[in-house]
Amino acid sequence: MKDLIKATFIVGLIFLLSVSLYAQANFNTSLHKTRAGKNYWYGANTNAPKPGFESLTNVPITHENLDCISCHPADGLDANGDPYPTPYVPGCVDCHATKSGYAVSEDNCYGCHERQATEVNKLGYSDVHRDATNPLKCWDCHKKAELHGDDGVAYNSFLETGAMKTDCSDCHTATAGTLPDHSEYDPHYGRLHCDACHVQSVISCYNCHFESMVQSKIKRPKQPIHDFVILVNREKDGKVGTATFHSLSYQGKAWTAIAPYHAHTITANGRRCPDCHANQGGTIEAIEQYNSTGQIKFAAWNSSDRTLGWLHGVVPLPDDFATSFKMDFLTYDGSTSDPPTLSDNWSYIGKDSWDGFQMFFATPLTKAQMARLGMGDEWDLTYIGEACVICHTWTVSYRETGHRNTINSAYAGAPSYPGNTSPGVPNPPADKTWNDI
Numbered sequence: 001m002k003d004l005i006k007a008t009f010i011v012g013l014i015f016l017l018s019v020s021l022y023a024q025a026n027f028n029t030s031l032h033k034t035r036a037g038k039n040y041w042y043g044a045n046t047n048a049p050k051p052g053f054e055s056l057t058n059v060p061i062t063h064e065n066l067d068c069i070s071c072h073p074a075d076g077l078d079a080n081g082d083p084y085p086t087p088y089v090p091g092c093v094d095c096h097a098t099k100s101g102y103a104v105s106e107d108n109c110y111g112c113h114e115r116q117a118t119e120v121n122k123l124g125y126s127d128v129h130r131d132a133t134n135p136l137k138c139w140d141c142h143k144k145a146e147l148h149g150d151d152g153v154a155y156n157s158f159l160e161t162g163a164m165k166t167d168c169s170d171c172h173t174a175t176a177g178t179l180p181d182h183s184e185y186d187p188h189y190g191r192l193h194c195d196a197c198h199v200q201s202v203i204s205c206y207n208c209h210f211e212s213m214v215q216s217k218i219k220r221p222k223q224p225i226h227d228f229v230i231l232v233n234r235e236k237d238g239k240v241g242t243a244t245f246h247s248l249s250y251q252g253k254a255w256t257a258i259a260p261y262h263a264h265t266i267t268a269n270g271r272r273c274p275d276c277h278a279n280q281g282g283t284i285e286a287i288e289q290y291n292s293t294g295q296i297k298f299a300a301w302n303s304s305d306r307t308l309g310w311l312h313g314v315v316p317l318p319d320d321f322a323t324s325f326k327m328d329f330l331t332y333d334g335s336t337s338d339p340p341t342l343s344d345n346w347s348y349i350g351k352d353s354w355d356g357f358q359m360f361f362a363t364p365l366t367k368a369q370m371a372r373l374g375m376g377d378e379w380d381l382t383y384i385g386e387a388c389v390i391c392h393t394w395t396v397s398y399r400e401t402g403h404r405n406t407i408n409s410a411y412a413g414a415p416s417y418p419g420n421t422s423p424g425v426p427n428p429p430a431d432k433t434w435n436d437i
Contacts, residue, residue, distance in 0.1 A: 027092075027148050029153065030147070030148055031149065031158055032090060032094070032147060033090050033091075036154065037155075040052075041360070042061050043061055046156075049358075051356075055356065056253045056355060059210075065216070065217040073108075073112060074111070080098060094108070095108050095147075106137055106138055109138045115205075115263075118205075119265055123224065125201065125265040126267070128266050128268050129264075142166050145165055159259055159260055192240045193234060193237065193239040193241035193242075195242045195263070196231060196240050196242060197270030198271075199262065201227050201228060201265050202230065202261050203224055203226040203244065204224070204225050204246065206224070206247060206299065207248065207329060208220065208221045208248045209248075209331060209336075210248050211336050215336040215337075216337040218337070218340050220338075222330055228311055228313060229243075229313075229315065230244060230317050231365060232260065232359075233365065235260075235362055240365070241262070242260070243258055244259070244261040245257060247329065247354075249331055249349060252331075254329040254353070255356050256327070256357045258317070258357070258358070259359065275314060276373055277372070278373060279373065284373075286313070287316065289311075290324065291374075291376070294324060295326055296321075296325050297326045299311075299327040300352075301330060301346075301347075303347070303348060306344040307344070308328075316365050316373055318364060319367055320364075321359075327352060328348055328352050329348075329352065330348060330349060331349050333345045333347055
């Protein structure tokens with residue numbers, strides 16, 4: 001009997017070790033190892049839907065000053081506090097202090113994930129998970145399966161479907177436990193991702209000066225900007241969610257990349273209807289601009305005081321964003337070797353449209369979605385009844401009947417009814433009564 005128990009224990013131990021080793025073996029295909037996302041966005045010749053910024057710069061990602069593939073914390077120290085060797089190769093010690101029980105610190109996460117570090121350490125945003133009585137750490141949500149690439153799939157980007165396993169609904173559902181969940185009274189019928197309402201702000205490091213990187217190996221954006229969210233349709237689940245952008249300039253050329261972005265600035269109390277809907281009493285500057293000019297001037301440079309201004313609040317990305325979404329592009333007027341501190345030594349390069357752009361893993365809002373927010377020409381309806389179809393898609397067939405045209409005109413003046421329809425509800429057939437109907 002003892003031999004049987006011993007044998008069972010050994011077999012179980014071997015199984016557990018083999019599973020663990022198998023998972024670690026897949027680390028070689030994980031994004032923490034491959035760093036594939038950087039080239040997917042930047043490269044001129046990749047399997048991405050559109051070529052990246054390299055198509056304008058002609059500077060390869062392997063350039064010695066770009067550090068895109070060999071990215072590691074700016075202090076040059078691994079998780080043990082030791083200098084990285086040359087050449088650098090991604091490995092366990094990027095995150096794990098291998099000399100002290102493979103411990104992980106969030107500082108190691110922030111060393112590479114600079115946007116998240118900016119949200120917390122520079123801009124001081126609150127987050128209900130980070131500020132809880134028992135604060136959550138990065139790995140409480142982002143499990144080993146996605147960090148170590150346990151599925152063995154070599155993804156192009158963490159935004160690709162399947163790469164990021166974590167979602168709010170892992171905890172916030174009626175079946176998951178006792179955490180807040182409002183699926184029973186969701187006014188959007190599941191069409192919005194949680195972050196569309198609960199992310200306070202996304203951020204962007206505005207207008208990176210690429211000459212500083214190429215010539216002096218210095219990352220130099222104009223400044224971090226925040227207090228806004230861009231709304232797009234997420235490719236992975238078809239829901240409306242938050243996005244941000246990355247803008248660059250190089251030798252007079254401008255580039256912008258737009259993608260979903262889930263900021264760690266979560267608030268328990270979400271947005272109210274007027275925060276997004278201009279047709280429900282909201283004052284949304286992006287929508288007001290679009291309705292009056294057909295464009296959204298997201299960011300503008302003030303040459304007199306050398307400051308940058310940008311839109312705040314909700315910024316719905318319109319279906320014609322490629323021509324209607326504008327921002328002033330800048331260049332740095334100092335030396336490329338200057339320290340990368342906040343500075344007003346910038347100037348306008350004379351264009352508010354990009355020479356090239358990408359938007360991956362997302363699509364802009366459709367005209368129907370824009371209309372739900374009170375945005376665009378589609379909201380200029382002839383009959384009140386026509387607005388029903390904007391939210392209630394089953395009414396598409398109803399629009400083919402004469403009934404909807406009996407509703408009062410949405411604007412001044414008597415309505416004119418389409419041909420072959422009746423301006424009133426007729427009496428029942430001669431052999432029927434209303435009770436029969």
